[in-house]
Amino acid sequence: MASLTLNNVKKRFGQIEVLKGIDIAIDDGDFLVLVGPSGCGKSTLLNMIAGLDSISDGDVMIGDNMINTLHPADRDIAMVFQSYALYPNMTVAQNISFGLEMRHVPKPERERLIGDVSAMLQIEHLLKRKPGQLSGGQRQRVAMGRALVRDPKIFLFDEPLSNLDAKLRVDMRTEIKRLHQRLNATIVYVTHDQIEAMTLATKIAVMKDGEVQQLGSPAEVYDNPANTFVATFMGSPSMNLFDAKVEASDSSKTQLEIHGHEGEAQVVSYNRGFSELASYVGKTVSLGVRPEDISDQKQGGEGTLLCKVDVTEPTGADTYVITLLSGKEVVARMPANANLKPGDITHFAFNPEKLVLFDRETGMRIR
CATH class of the missing domain: 3.40.50.300 (P-loop containing nucleotide triphosphate hydrolases)
Known part of the structure; x- marks a missing residue:
């Protein structure tokens, strides 16, 4: 060889x-x-x-x-x-x-x-x-x-x-x-x-x-x-991409504005800094998150966003839960026993360790 x-x-x-x-x-x-x-x-x-x-x-x-x-x-x-x-x-x-x-x-x-x-x-x-x-x-x-x-x-x-x-x-x-x-x-x-x-x-x-x-x-x-x-x-379902406005990003805090339930602007806050976003404060970026890195948080909390369930697709091992964020269809891969149905309004949480952010103009990765 x-x-x-x-x-x-x-x-x-x-x-x-x-x-x-x-x-x-x-x-x-x-x-x-x-x-x-x-x-x-x-x-x-x-x-x-x-x-x-x-x-x-x-x-x-x-x-x-x-x-x-x-x-x-x-x-x-x-x-x-x-x-x-x-x-x-x-x-x-x-x-x-x-x-x-x-x-x-x-x-x-x-x-x-x-x-x-x-x-x-x-x-x-x-x-x-x-x-x-x-x-x-x-x-x-x-x-x-x-x-x-x-x-x-x-x-x-x-x-x-x-x-x-x-x-x-x-x-x-x-x-x-x-x-x-x-x-x-x-x-x-x-x-x-x-x-x-x-x-x-x-x-x-x-x-x-x-x-x-x-x-x-x-x-x-x-x-x-x-x-x-x-x-x-790469990935099936593929990575979700939707717009997010960077409201704040310093050494201790990151805030992203995303349009969730009924198109309402909501601020998702993380008690950690994404230093790569410092120059993007006030600008809109593309936020990427894999379906398996979205979870259902009934009680809300840090890093959650209120969403309306549009469609659920049971696959046996998993249930795909589909919602709309910033006008884009977003797929979450949840456990097979996820107790969600179309029309439900619940909090989705994004794993902050897995969030990927791209420059909206060039498509290149920021974080």
């Missing part, structure tokens, strides 16, 4: 720049997930690492070696495609071993590797079948087996679970996670599904419009989003 470094990597199609200077570095054994909406450039970047697309500017390094001009076959990379790309006229065993045959690996060694990989993926009983006789999940395992059997420096996965149903996606996520833990492999994985990103990655690169908005661990990206795009893209 090896580390991967992207230095100011750019991609242009004519006058259009689709990747605008990507800087990413991961260590040997890291699981990097490139996540973002359709058209953000994540698959283009993966293809450039693989050598399937050319690099307009910048350098791609595997370990200490620059691979910009290397042929894909010489990069020691294995790729798992969204479409599986299996040979329909070959058996599972032949599909897995095809790359080994092209490299003239001796037959006894090929058979040993097929046995090891098929046991790891629990597909030994499928080795004599052809792809047309397999389910989607089984085909995905075969595609993974074909990559694993090569023991490359880096594995590349291009939305490998997008063709599977919801239950199978969850199962295969677990299999890929288990595989990474067992092999300690270096993996770059592309998805538009932020749940996949959060559950699989050791590092996440959140992309938008050909740029990396934030690079960090899942916890860093979730708890400390760099801007409002990352805040609302």
Whole structure:
């Protein structure tokens, strides 16, 4: 396995720049997930690492070696495609071993590797079948087996679970996670599904419009989003964002004016200072709070806001309680036994340790 470094990597199609200077570095054994909406450039970047697309500017390094001009076959990379790309006229065993045959690996060694990989993926009983006789999940395992059997420096996965149903996606996520833990492999994985990103990655690169908005661990990206795009893209339900006017902020006190029940302006007070807000007193900022950091406080108190319950959505494990704040829909994740119903008026409390504040003009994080 090896580390991967992207230095100011750019991609242009004519006058259009689709990747605008990507800087990413991961260590040997890291699981990097490139996540973002359709058209953000994540698959283009993966293809450039693989050598399937050319690099307009910048350098791609595997370990200490620059691979910009290397042929894909010489990069020691294995790729798992969204479409599986299996040979329909070959058996599972032949599909897995095809790359080994092209490299003239001796037959006894090929058979040993097929046995090891098929046991790891629990597909030994499928080795004599052809792809047309397999389910989607089984085909995905075969595609993974074909990559694993090569023991490359880096594995590349291009939305490998997008063709599977919801239950199978969850199962295969677990299999890929288990595989990474067992092999300690270096993996770059592309998805538009932020749940996949959060559950699989050791590092996440959140992309938008050909740029990396934030690079960090899942916890860093979730708890400390760099801007409002990352805040609302990562998490399900996403982070709530609504306007709050900074009434006061010094070393001992913070006061935020928020429009709660019936649009009435209310002041939420905290007996602690948010020093980052000192220059924003008298101005309106975007306040971000995760649904799980909102609680129901029947008696009111510090840091509470009077709200009217608009909708409740029981999910089994939790109940989502929806209200309106500053004209925006806000979702609170409450316990399953939360005794709230539409029309109730109650106090919501925001965990002050988890409040995130953004500049309303730039979208960049303040606190």
